Amino acid sequence: MISGDTADREIVVSRLINAPRELVFEAFTEVRHLEQWWGPAGFSTKTRSFEFRVGGDWDFVMHGPDGTEYQEWITWSEIDAPARISMVHGESRDDPNAFASLLTFEPDGEQTRIVMRAVFPTKELRDEAVEKYHAIEGGEQTLHNLATYVAELTGKDVD
Incomplete structure (x- = not known):
């Protein structure tokens, strides 16, 4: 859980998505959707296991455009x-x-504002994520991919 003063250890990215909150939330919580859009530009995702529930895990590999494989794990x-x-x-x-x-999904009329807030254990790990792995740009690209994917599902324009 995120608490306390974390400004020097966090990354926050957000985007307004042209779709209702329930659909945006579903795209984040069902593996059939996640594998279609998760990750920065040029990346693809392959799931090894997925169980969306508190205490459940998503074990997956992200394949970078240069062929590098990134082992990833999330627990809810x-x-x-x-x-x-x-x-x-x-x-x-x-x-x-x-x-x-922490991901929040806020209705904004017919659209949804999604905010992704990541808090790292140390400032140094946050800085490494930003400088070495381009985490801010990667987060923005990931949300762009989500917006594009949801637009394909709804037939609406990407904002």
């Missing part, structure tokens, strides 16, 4: 459908560098 720590999801994200279940994330 809170689910309040369709408003918010809390999770821990790392390379494996026992990753000492795993970070906490």
